[in-house]
Amino acid sequence: MADRSGKKFNRRDFIKYSGLAGAALSLGGIAGAGYLSGRNKATHTGWGRDAYGGNQYFNRAAFRVHRPTYQKVGPVRRITYLENIFNRNGELYRLMFPRDGSSPQWTLKQGVSDLPGPLRDYYQSHPGSLQEFKKAFRRGQQQKKNWKKYKTRYLLASAWSAAHESPLHGKGAFPSEPEGPPEESDFKGITTEAYSLKSPGHGSRLIKKIAHTFGATLVGIAPVREQWVYQGYLRGVGKTQFNKPPHWKHAVVVAIPHEWDSLYANPVYGTSYDAYSMLNFIAGKLEVFLKHLGYAARPHVPPTDYDIAMPPLAIDAGLGEQGRHGILITPELGANTRLAAVTTNMPLEEDHPIDFGVAEFCRKCKICADQCPSGAISSAEKPPDVIRGYRRWAINQDKCFTIWNTVATQHPRGCRVCLAVCPYSRKNNWVHRLAKDVDAYDPTGTFSSAMLTMQKSFFSYPGGAQYLPPPNGTNAVYQKPPQWLKTEEWFNLD
């Protein structure tokens, strides 16, 4: 064999050209490996399916802070029953449609002054809030009418959501609703003296292991601070003013993500119930487990069975920080983090809060605010509001709920666009994980600025109103739905 100069093709040339071919093949190989890594479902945030805590990989010790990242700026007070949108909407619905079938005590034609005491006080101090409720209600009626049009297209998404929702309500719901005051219900089912732990550290390590085996992606232990406990309503008792029960010493906070493909196809293909039902199972099983060891336990689970506000509890448990969209952002799951907790008197070692730079990142990012179809998320440089003594991000819940009632779903099933578009929610493959990890360790913020520039110019987003049905939008979804949620892939639709 001869080379270009006519010389024999010798061993040296063979090695040289093999090396060249090797370089080209290795580039091809690495490109292929990258492609497969992108497709790998094990990198869907939190879905690595490690039953022993392997998905809680972030080195929190390096980011521990003594003071949590929420800023206390004034006198603190507890969140009252009616400050929760689901509670006040429930009150309004009960006035409009009394359970005993009697005539309505309030209608949409009436105003704030016609409402009974506490509701009237609430809406008087929150101008515009009742108007938004009326708008949401009317949109909800339109949503029901629209459903005839969209039913076939979103049949699988709706069925999938309904299946996840089914264990949450009614007599067979697990965990069951507490009955009676916490001093009774939290101890119900305990058949033994509390076993004495070797140390609170042993207790924490054990309960975390167990929570992981029950399916929790993240677990943290927090003290139960009085300021995070709801006021005015206690499950098992009803409307009442109460102090934090002394046996609510610690909270075991658990977090899991939504199923990945449906999360990315929000709002119409997604649901909150997939994560909610799993959290109910995890927290319910933890309750049973703790009681078997002789300790009091009370699960606080979504969608509405809480006596404590979850995000600050999770911040205290060192799981993450609050983002601009008001939702907890964790290093592993981003904003795709759903929470539940179990309060207990088991002696446990508490975790420390962490600061991995979310506040500064959110100051620059604002993607959720740009994408939100309701304008419920602030675009301000800093959190504009002081809420119950804390300066923090808070969304306009009423506006958000109006969008739940508008998108092309069967009923107000949520929106979750802000969870899906958040850069922290991206997959845990090497590209995004590298970006998130380097950002966390970069004190200058230069890296995050570069990442954000790429994020905003490389990735495409449908944009605010596009997520709504016509005439205002196009029923856009953030990313294409998976094949298994597309009705047309499986059924004859003629």
Add this chain to the structure above:
Amino acid sequence: MFIIDLFLKPVFWIIMGMLYLIMIYSARYWAQDLNLQMNWWKWLLSAAWFILLSLSLAGGMTLIGEGETQAGLYFLGLFLLIDIILGVGLWRLITMKSKKKRV
């Protein structure tokens, strides 16, 4: 899948390792035949350039694999352009010094 995890993944990386070995082994012959006056920092810069090129390809393809085709193509476009510019700069740096020495 069991077969992929147990067999193909390790085999793939063993093959990749062999390709890298051949490439490294052949590099000094290329340098000698092209009369490049290589030293440790030039080798280091060349290796860094090749790693950057590999990561650019892998990064872009990862984004495409996860369904973010547009982002992946932009990523490839940007980083391959940077790689080409750096590659040309590196080549000039290496050959410039070589030429000077030869004069």
